[in-house]
Amino acid sequence: MNDATWHAVLVAVLVALVALGLLPALGGIYQYLLVPVHGFRNHLRRAGPYLPRVAVVVPAWNEGAVLEASLERLMRLQYPADRLRVFVVDDASTDDTPDVVRAKAAEHPGRIVLLRRAQGGQGKAHTLNHGIAHLLTDDWMQALLIMDADVIYRPDALRRMTRHLADERVGAVTAYIREGSRRPGAIARFIGYEYVTAQACARRAQNVMGAVACLAGGAQLHSRANLEAIGGRIDTSTLAEDTFTTFLTQLDGRTVVFDGHAVVLAEEPDSVRALWKQRVRWARGNVQITHRFRRVWFRPSRTHRLGAPDFGLVWFSVFALPFTLVAASVGLVGLYFAAPGTAAEIFGQLWWFGIGTYVFITVTTLLVDLDTARRSWFEGLLFPGVGALVLVVASADPGFWQVTVPQALGLRMTTTGIEVWTLLLYCWPVLSMVLSRVVHDLEGVPVLGRLSKPLLYLVGYGPLLCAITLHAYVRQWRGAAQVWDKTEKTGKVVG
Amino acid sequence: MSAPERRARSGPAWWATLSDAAAADEIESNRRSERFVAFAGVAGAVVTGLVLLLVAVAR
Numbered sequence: 001m002n003d004a005t006w007h008a009v010l011v012a013v014l015v016a017l018v019a020l021g022l023l024p025a026l027g028g029i030y031q032y033l034l035v036p037v038h039g040f041r042n043h044l045r046r047a048g049p050y051l052p053r054v055a056v057v058v059p060a061w062n063e064g065a066v067l068e069a070s071l072e073r074l075m076r077l078q079y080p081a082d083r084l085r086v087f088v089v090d091d092a093s094t095d096d097t098p099d100v101v102r103a104k105a106a107e108h109p110g111r112i113v114l115l116r117r118a119q120g121g122q123g124k125a126h127t128l129n130h131g132i133a134h135l136l137t138d139d140w141m142q143a144l145l146i147m148d149a150d151v152i153y154r155p156d157a158l159r160r161m162t163r164h165l166a167d168e169r170v171g172a173v174t175a176y177i178r179e180g181s182r183r184p185g186a187i188a189r190f191i192g193y194e195y196v197t198a199q200a201c202a203r204r205a206q207n208v209m210g211a212v213a214c215l216a217g218g219a220q221l222h223s224r225a226n227l228e229a230i231g232g233r234i235d236t237s238t239l240a241e242d243t244f245t246t247f248l249t250q251l252d253g254r255t256v257v258f259d260g261h262a263v264v265l266a267e268e269p270d271s272v273r274a275l276w277k278q279r280v281r282w283a284r285g286n287v288q289i290t291h292r293f294r295r296v297w298f299r300p301s302r303t304h305r306l307g308a309p310d311f312g313l314v315w316f317s318v319f320a321l322p323f324t325l326v327a328a329s330v331g332l333v334g335l336y337f338a339a340p341g342t343a344a345e346i347f348g349q350l351w352w353f354g355i356g357t358y359v360f361i362t363v364t365t366l367l368v369d370l371d372t373a374r375r376s377w378f379e380g381l382l383f384p385g386v387g388a389l390v391l392v393v394a395s396a397d398p399g400f401w402q403v404t405v406p407q408a409l410g411l412r413m414t415t416t417g418i419e420v421w422t423l424l425l426y427c428w429p430v431l432s433m434v435l436s437r438v439v440h441d442l443e444g445v446p447v448l449g450r451l452s453k454p455l456l457y458l459v460g461y462g463p464l465l466c467a468i469t470l471h472a473y474v475r476q477w478r479g480a481a482q483v484w485d486k487t488e489k490t491g492k493v494v495g
Numbered sequence: 496m497s498a499p500e501r502r503a504r505s506g507p508a509w510w511a512t513l514s515d516a517a518a519a520d521e522i523e524s525n526r527r528s529e530r531f532v533a534f535a536g537v538a539g540a541v542v543t544g545l546v547l548l549l550v551a552v553a554r
Binding site: 032037078156160163204261351355356360363368396397 | 531
């Protein structure tokens with residue numbers, strides 16, 4: 001092959017890398033196109049009046065600050081009192097968790113039970129299994145509700161979950177966990193918006209697809225039949241036991257349903273460092289799941305839809321997001337040096353895709369949950385970050401930042417300046433992830449730490465999640481120990 | 496059924512009675528309100544189309 005041919009091959013490869021960067025957005029758009037379908041095609045048409053005997057298992061390690069409120073809310077659920085029992089599994093807490101539970105048990109005799117593990121620290125799944133083993137010794141329980149100690153249930157939440165179990169094909173139901181901190185900071189507001197995209201919208205889409213990726217760890221209801229069919233226990237081999245259970249349920253031919261009207265509130269991390277810890281664990285778990293179920297992906301089946309191409313697209317568009325961002329940057333920068341005209345042309349064509357994806361997803365998300373929109377609209381608008389929005393404007397109108405803005409400031413960009421600016425734009429997907437790490441490291445540092453929040457809005461919450469995911473992949477690849485880091489909560493949940 | 500009777504047999508207060516009829520009514524009410532997400536999606540698509548058109552014209 002001569003030089004011209006090699007060059008053509010190189011350009012083709014670089015263009016393909018840029019195209020790869022668009023894949024995650026395609027997965028997102030596909031899900032959002034299914035959201036309006038859920039308005040008419042949902043499981044509510046098969047739901048029915050059904051109030052089974054529900055055992056609630058609450059794993060708790062040093063949850064004294066939050067447990068009293070969540071137990072009290074459970075006792076106030078609009079659900080027959082004789083059909084609801086709460087079992088708090090104390091994982092050898094060293095705070096006043098057992099005392100809090102005993103006090104509530106005394107207030108509600110027979111309805112709240114303390115199960116204590118003498119030795120704990122093995123993680124949530126082990127704690128749950130201790131409770132489940134106890135519950136399966138008799139036949140009282142007809143359905144099992146797994147929740148987190150800090151989650152606050154709305155009075156109607158449980159019956160809005162159990163109604164789906166009236167359909168025997170349903171194995172499990174998951175509620176909508178809303179960020180519910182009393183005074184949410186920036187991170188909590190970002191999470192609030194994220195939960196609308198990842199739960200209220202994405203899980204509705206997955207309902208339509210017939211394949212749900214994950215039951216919410218803080219609000220999942222299983223029929224007894226499903227629990228027994230998946231082995232009577234929660235898998236302990238991964239960091240993503242919720243996803244593992246969700247997959248087992250569906251692989252066995254039973255449906256998992258998300259009900260957006262069953263709302264629970266949770267206090268989420270309100271610092272970048274706490275969020276980073278939590279999400280590294282989740283992302284590592286997803287790596288484990290992707291590997292464990294590798295024979296499921298893109299293999300259609302008659303008994304489940306986890307192998308359907310659309311579910312695979314949705315799963316891997318999230319899984320591969322950090323890599324596709326890197327690919328897009330490498331492609332654009334490579335084209336800048338190998339074929340600058342092609343780079344400029346491709347970049348100039350991306351505006352409609354970037355603007356289209358951003359506007360469609362943002363507007364739909366804000367409308368689907370107006371309550372969260374009122375609290376988190378600003379974080380919703382800046383979810384991709386100021387930098388990404390600058391990039392989209394540059395794509396739509398290259399002269400805006402290079403000519404119009406400098407002119408307005410009485411300045412002129414030099415040729416070198418334009419080159420540096422162009423490379424900065426092309427590198428931004430990778431740069432935003434690098435700067436996300438700076439956001440994490442700066443937090444809490446005296447004086448300089450004040451830059452962390454403004455930098456977060458510049459970099460964007462979306463790129464922050466990508467950076468965390470990339471970090472998680474590296475840790476998983478290096479074989480880091482599986483550790484259950486507890487997210488600290490204060491118990492200040494509204495509602 | 497009189498208007499007060501109709502009011503008593505609808506909405507969260509009635510649903511909290513947990514009767515089968517109340518549960519069925521709640522399900523039907525949630526089904527109706529779920530149609531709002533169809534509006535949200537269509538509105539998102541319409542606004543997106545308008546914004547893209549605006550930008551395309553302005554370029």
